[in-house]
Amino acid sequence: MKKYFLFPFIVLFFLVFPSCQKSINENITGRWEKVDVTQIDPSTVSFWDFDSGKLIIYRAPANDPAAVSIVDSAFYAISGNPLKSKLVLFDAGNDLYNGEWDIVKLNDEELILNLDIEGGVLFEEFVKIF
Numbered sequence: 001m002k003k004y005f006l007f008p009f010i011v012l013f014f015l016v017f018p019s020c021q022k023s024i025n026e027n028i029t030g031r032w033e034k035v036d037v038t039q040i041d042p043s044t045v046s047f048w049d050f051d052s053g054k055l056i057i058y059r060a061p062a063n064d065p066a067a068v069s070i071v072d073s074a075f076y077a078i079s080g081n082p083l084k085s086k087l088v089l090f091d092a093g094n095d096l097y098n099g100e101w102d103i104v105k106l107n108d109e110e111l112i113l114n115l116d117i118e119g120g121v122l123f124e125e126f127v128k129i130f
Contacts, residue, residue, distance in 0.1 A: 024078045024085050027106050032126035048126060050076065055089065057097075072097065087113060096122070 034046040045065055047058040055076045058068040074092035078085060079100070087101040096117065101124075104112040111126040 024103070024106060027108065028078070028087070028111065031129040032111050033129050035125040035127060037125070046071070047129065053077065055092075074098070078103075 028050045029052075030050060032048045032050070034048065036042045036046075042062055044059050045062050047060070047068065049056045049058065053075055055074045056070060057072040057074075059071045060066070060068040072093045074089045074097055076090075077088045079088055080086045080103075085103040085106070087103055089097050089099060089101065092098050097115075099115050099117075101113040101115045104114055106112075109128050111128070113124045113126075115122040115124075
């Protein structure tokens with residue numbers, strides 16, 4: 001019985017004191033390599049670089065990842081709460097990226113986003129580079 005009595009207080013502690021966890025902004029900051037599950041041997045790799053409200057999207061040849069070129073840029077903001085967070089992209093050159101992306105998973109190694117678009121869902125998966 002005591003176990004069930006403590007559970008609501010533990011949940012309340014993590015909801016009231018989110019500073020105990022790394023913030024979403026801290027976790028998303030850095031360079032993320034896009035995982036392209038549709039290609040077995042992709043000829044290019046894409047990187048999304050998040051830093052202080054600015055997103056820069058790079059592309060590079062797979063055989064020379066240092067030869068990056070900027071594909072697009074946007075501004076971003078995080079909305080919601082730790083249980084249901086969204087990444088809001090705006091002012092991207094490609095209008096497809098603009099909108100409220102659901103943050104499905106975010107930790108020190110993985111980022112999974114999805115965006116409801118007309119006719120389906122845009123699903124993007126990333127691994128953290130630095």
